[in-house]
Amino acid sequence: MSYDVIVVGAGYGGATCAALLAKQGLRVCVVDKNPRAGGKAMTLHKDGHGYEMWPIVGGPSENGRFQELVKELDLEAEVELLLPEEAGEIRYIKPDGDVSIAPMSARPSADPMAAMRTPDLLGATEDEAAAALQVAATIFSLSEAEIDALDDVGTYSWLCSMGLSGPMLSYQLIVLNLLFVVPVDRLPASETVRTLRDFYGGGGGRYHRGGYGFPAESAIDYVVRNGGEFRPRTRVERVIVENGRAVGIVAGGEELRARAVISNAGIQPTVLKLAGEQAFPPDYVERVRSLEPSLALTGIRYFTDAPIMRTPMVLQFSDESWWDESRYRACEAGDWPEHPMLFIVTPSVHDPDLAPMRGTRRSSPARCARRTPRRR
Numbered sequence: 145m146s147y148d149v150i151v152v153g154a155g156y157g158g159a160t161c162a163a164l165l166a167k168q169g170l171r172v173c174v175v176d177k178n179p180r181a182g183g184k185a186m187t188l189h190k191d192g193h194g195y196e197m198w199p200i201v202g203g204p205s206e207n208g209r210f211q212e213l214v215k216e217l218d219l220e221a222e223v224e225l226l227l228p229e230e231a232g233e234i235r236y237i238k239p240d241g242d243v244s245i246a247p248m249s250a251r252p253s254a255d256p257m258a259a260m261r262t263p264d265l266l267g268a269t270e271d272e273a274a275a276a277l278q279v280a281a282t283i284f285s286l287s288e289a290e291i292d293a294l295d296d297v298g299t300y301s302w303l304c305s306m307g308l309s310g311p312m313l314s315y316q317l318i319v320l321n322l323l324f325v326v327p328v329d330r331l332p333a334s335e336t337v338r339t340l341r342d343f344y345g346g347g348g349g350r351y352h353r354g355g356y357g358f359p360a361e362s363a364i365d366y367v368v369r370n371g372g373e374f375r376p377r378t379r380v381e382r383v384i385v386e387n388g389r390a391v392g393i394v395a396g397g398e399e400l401r402a403r404a405v406i407s408n409a410g411i412q413p414t415v416l417k418l419a420g421e422q423a424f425p426p427d428y429v430e431r432v433r434s435l436e437p438s439l440a441l442t443g444i445r446y447f448t449d450a451p452i453m454r455t456p457m458v459l460q461f462s463d464e465s466w467w468d469e470s471r472y473r474a475c476e477a478g479d480w481p482e483h484p485m486l487f488i489v490t491p492s493v494h495d496p497d498l499a500p501m502r503g504t505r506r507s508s509p510a511r512c513a514r515r516t517p518r519r520r
């Protein structure tokens with residue numbers, strides 16, 4: 145069998161790439177070991193519940209690459225982006241135990257102070273509000289060269305040097321923990337600036353009707369509609385490299401050939417296993433080998449037989465909820481914060497069709513079935 149391009153992996157990355165190539169008229173074959181598209185973001189279905197494998201919501205909500213993709217493929221009617229104005233609430237547990245609550249929208253706000261959460265949630269002295277405004281102004285005004293210069297500066301020290309302290313600092317740090325899942329002292333300030341620029345400019349909390357993984361499924365359908373092929377449940381054993389070029393794969397005992405192979409199966413599996421390190425310069429292999437995975441947030445799924453949550457998202461934190469390296473180490477040693485960060489997302493509030501009992505609210509407490517915890 146021969147194709148123009150073989151794409152390994154039907155996660156968001158592979159599905160996007162394959163669909164854009166199919167749009168150019170190329171004959172594309174997408175291969176994935178999973179039964180359906182979506183990768184880590186795959187939407188699963190069980191007993192009438194639709195739920196996510198790992199990711200739960202996304203950002204930026206507006207003006208992001210998802211909108212770009214959906215528009216480019218002319219899938220706007222098929223892939224509905226859900227951006228609720230009333231997306232939920234943010235709860236800040238103050239040092240004295242009182243809780244301050246502010247509404248959360250999945251849409252961006254024109255007011256930079258709203259993005260910094262200073263007035264409504266965190267309160268602030270005049271000086272603190274001025275520091276928050278300065279951070280927002282810096283995020284939006286740094287030049288590319290100035291951002292690059294922050295590559296070796298840790299986010300924690302950078303935000304502290306900007307005068308952010310107390311609850312405002314805590315809020316920024318927990319948002320960054322959620323987005324990157326790395327300790328904030330090891331997160332380059334350059335990445336923080338780029339990401340917060342998108343996030344505060346475009347809002348956060350995007351979901352899709354049909355599940356967070358639906359755009360990937362839709363992109364793969366697009367590939368098939370445009371003359372391509374999708375081979376699910378097919379594990380790629382090897383990428384065939386000849387004369388320095390990837391020209392095919394071995395999958396399910398079969399050899400498939402193409403003018404090019406694109407692997408989105410993860411950089412370490414691709415380089416170290418599928419293609420093999422002999423296909424790459426030694427310094428590149430060393431760099432790939434040294435990449436570390438992100439750290440962990442623990443997730444628990446509850447499947448309930450009646451609605452519990454009224455809004456799709458709830459985010460709760462205190463000043464002890466954010467993670468830097470030393471807090472992770474302390475936690476590893478058993479020293480847990482009293483109020484860890486809590487992020488609750490309920491897919492069926494976003495899209496009622498993802499629950500089996502939509503529209504039937506019961507007054508008795510819902511029975512819960514707990515499924516496997518997940519770690520990142």
Ligand SMILES: Cc1cc2nc3c(=O)[nH]c(=O)nc-3n(C[C@H](O)[C@H](O)[C@H](O)COP(=O)(O)OP(=O)(O)OC[C@H]3O[C@@H](n4cnc5c(N)ncnc54)[C@H](O)[C@@H]3O)c2cc1C
Binds near residue numbers: 177185200203
């Ligand atoms: C716990 C967790 C929570 C997350 N939360 C969020 C979130 O809330 N919002 C968000 O936007 N992002 C979140 N992310 C990040 C998001 O999941 C990833 O950025 C995204 O899924 C990466 O897409 P990808 O296509 O690059 O890779 P993947 O989704 O990993 O896709 C790779 C694909 O390659 C396939 N594959 C691998 N090896 C082979 C092989 N040998 N043969 C055939 N197929 C193979 C896999 O089956 C998979 O389908 C989270 C990640 C994790 C782990």
